[in-house]
Amino acid sequence: MGKLFFYVALALVLVSGVLFAPETAGLAIHPMDQFTVTPLFGGDHIAWYTPTNVTLWMFFAVVAVFALLVFGSANRGIVPSRAQSVAELAYGFIYKMVEDVAGKDAVKFFPYIITLFMFIVTANFLGLIPMSFTTTSHFAVTGLLAVVVFVAITITGFVLHGVKFLGLFWVSSAPLALRPVLALIEVISYFVRPVSLCIRLAGNVMAGHAVLKVFAGFAGALGAASFLPIFAITAFYALEVLVAFIQAYVFTILTCVYLKDALHPSH
Amino acid sequence: MATTTHDAGHGAADAAHGSSGMPQLDFSTYGNQIFWLLVTLVVIYLILSRVALPRIAGILNERQGTITNDLAAAEDLKAKAVEAENAYNKALADARSEAQRIVAETRAEIQVGVDEAIAKADAEIAAKAEESEKAIAEIRATALDNVKIVASDTASALVAALGGKDDTDTIAAAVAKRTEV
Numbered sequence: 001m002g003k004l005f006f007y008v009a010l011a012l013v014l015v016s017g018v019l020f021a022p023e024t025a026g027l028a029i030h031p032m033d034q035f036t037v038t039p040l041f042g043g044d045h046i047a048w049y050t051p052t053n054v055t056l057w058m059f060f061a062v063v064a065v066f067a068l069l070v071f072g073s074a075n076r077g078i079v080p081s082r083a084q085s086v087a088e089l090a091y092g093f094i095y096k097m098v099e100d101v102a103g104k105d106a107v108k109f110f111p112y113i114i115t116l117f118m119f120i121v122t123a124n125f126l127g128l129i130p131m132s133f134t135t136t137s138h139f140a141v142t143g144l145l146a147v148v149v150f151v152a153i154t155i156t157g158f159v160l161h162g163v164k165f166l167g168l169f170w171v172s173s174a175p176l177a178l179r180p181v182l183a184l185i186e187v188i189s190y191f192v193r194p195v196s197l198c199i200r201l202a203g204n205v206m207a208g209h210a211v212l213k214v215f216a217g218f219a220g221a222l223g224a225a226s227f228l229p230i231f232a233i234t235a236f237y238a239l240e241v242l243v244a245f246i247q248a249y250v251f252t253i254l255t256c257v258y259l260k261d262a263l264h265p266s267h
Numbered sequence: 268m269a270t271t272t273h274d275a276g277h278g279a280a281d282a283a284h285g286s287s288g289m290p291q292l293d294f295s296t297y298g299n300q301i302f303w304l305l306v307t308l309v310v311i312y313l314i315l316s317r318v319a320l321p322r323i324a325g326i327l328n329e330r331q332g333t334i335t336n337d338l339a340a341a342e343d344l345k346a347k348a349v350e351a352e353n354a355y356n357k358a359l360a361d362a363r364s365e366a367q368r369i370v371a372e373t374r375a376e377i378q379v380g381v382d383e384a385i386a387k388a389d390a391e392i393a394a395k396a397e398e399s400e401k402a403i404a405e406i407r408a409t410a411l412d413n414v415k416i417v418a419s420d421t422a423s424a425l426v427a428a429l430g431g432k433d434d435t436d437t438i439a440a441a442v443a444k445r446t447e448v
Contacts, residue, residue, distance in 0.1 A: 028338040032288070032290060033290075035289070035291060036290045037290060037293070037299065037300065045364075046295060046296050046299050047298075047299065048298035048299050048301075048302045049302065050299055052296070052299055052303070054299060054300050054303050054304075055303045058303050058304065058306075058307040059307075061307060061311075062307055062311055062314070063309050064316055065311050065314060065315070065319075069314070069315065069318075069319035069320075070314060070318050071324070073319065073322050073323050073326060076325070076326050076329075077326075078326075078329065078330050078333055080326075084326070087319070087323055088323055088326065088327065091320065091324075091327070092327070102326070103440055110320075111312065111316040111320055112312065112314055114315060114320070115308060115311050115312040115315055115316075116308075116378050118311060118315065119307065119308060119311055137291070138290075138291050138300055139291045139292070140291075140296065140297040140300040140304075141300055141301075141303055141304050143303070144300075144301050144304050145304075148308075157381040171357075174336045198420065202291065207290065217269075265420075
């Protein structure tokens with residue numbers, strides 16, 4: 001059955017490549033246009049409160065999270081339904097991550113961390129829907145996420161340990177002469193953390209989507225041979241599905257690692 | 268994917284009105300994105316912390332409780348089964364020993380009866396034997412007397428026939444002498 005579908009799809013792609021090839025095969029590639037923020041209800045001006053496609057797709061993310069975690073677990077089954085198992089899986093996955101990476105006393109931060117994870121992972125996956133807008137491809141979004149994590153963790157560290165939190169930068173196991181140098185490096189690496197969090201997530205998502213668009217542009221330009229880039233898009237799309245999850249995972253686990261530093265700053 | 272290419276073409280027309288290069292670096296949209304992101308995060312946080320997380324934690328706890336209870340119940344039932352088996356074995360052993368006891372008792376009872384009967388039979392046999400001996404002795408005695416009578420009669424007849432005098436005392440003495448055993 002699956003094989004049959006595969007051959008039908010293959011035939012469809014080949015035929016459509018021949019029939020629907022553009023008459024003027026021009027190379028019109030605008031990979032970055034998909035990231036443009038546009039107001040939903042017309043107009044050119046974008047104020048901070050204007051409902052834009054960002055608003056729309058963030059709303060969809062909220063709906064998806066709500067559907068998965070609230071509707072999915074509505075039955076409270078001892079034997080879970082499919083949606084409920086996914087909800088439980090997400091819960092257990094993040095809970096275990098927080099507990100294992102950041103320690104048992106980090107469990108009180110679990111709701112914040114799963115909020116981050118659920119937002120990023122749903123936004124990433126929603127961004128993979130053709131024609132959609134990917135909120136996590138914007139530095140404004142990932143930057144704010146990173147800054148929130150950075151500020152929250154720094155404040156937590158100082159609240160819990162006071163000035164001793166600065167011991168995080170003073171590597172007491174190193175020779176005394178090296179410590180100031182190491183301290184400088186540690187401080188720099190500490191402040192680079194939010195930047196790397198921000199750039200890694202947005203960069204990965206943006207690059208993947210842009211590459212998909214570039215291949216799509218090739219498909220328009222190649223005429224009858226357009227099935228080649230379409231296969232490439234299919235393969236790359238699979239990779240993007242992987243990246244969508246892995247980047248959410250990486251962001252979350254790094255947050256847990258940083259949180260562990262804030263809770264137990266001694267080296 | 269056909270729609271995606273269409274979108275690209277459509278975007279090309281739009282791209283004319285500015286925002287060349289990366290839309291990510293268009294700082295005029297930052298305020299908008301940050302505002303809506305904050306709203307989204309707060310909403311997701313409220314949904315998760317108020318509804319979803321407590322509910323899922325409850326489900327997981329409940330399941331753990333159910334599993335623990337079921338395991339305990341299974342352990343209980345297993346213990347009961349072992350107990351029942353032991354009781355069964357004990358009942359079997361009891362019945363067996365009871366049967367053996369009854370067999371031994373019955374055998375002893377029968378033995379007593381048999382012994383009694385044997386003793387009685389022996390006594391009867393002994394009595395009969397004694398009686399018979401007595402009868403035999405009597406018969407022998409009478410036989411001896413008859414012999415004496417016949418002998419004395421014969422002797423007196425012989426004596427008379429020979430012309431002798433019938434001397435009863437002499438004959439009796441002679442008979443007694445001869446018949447002495």
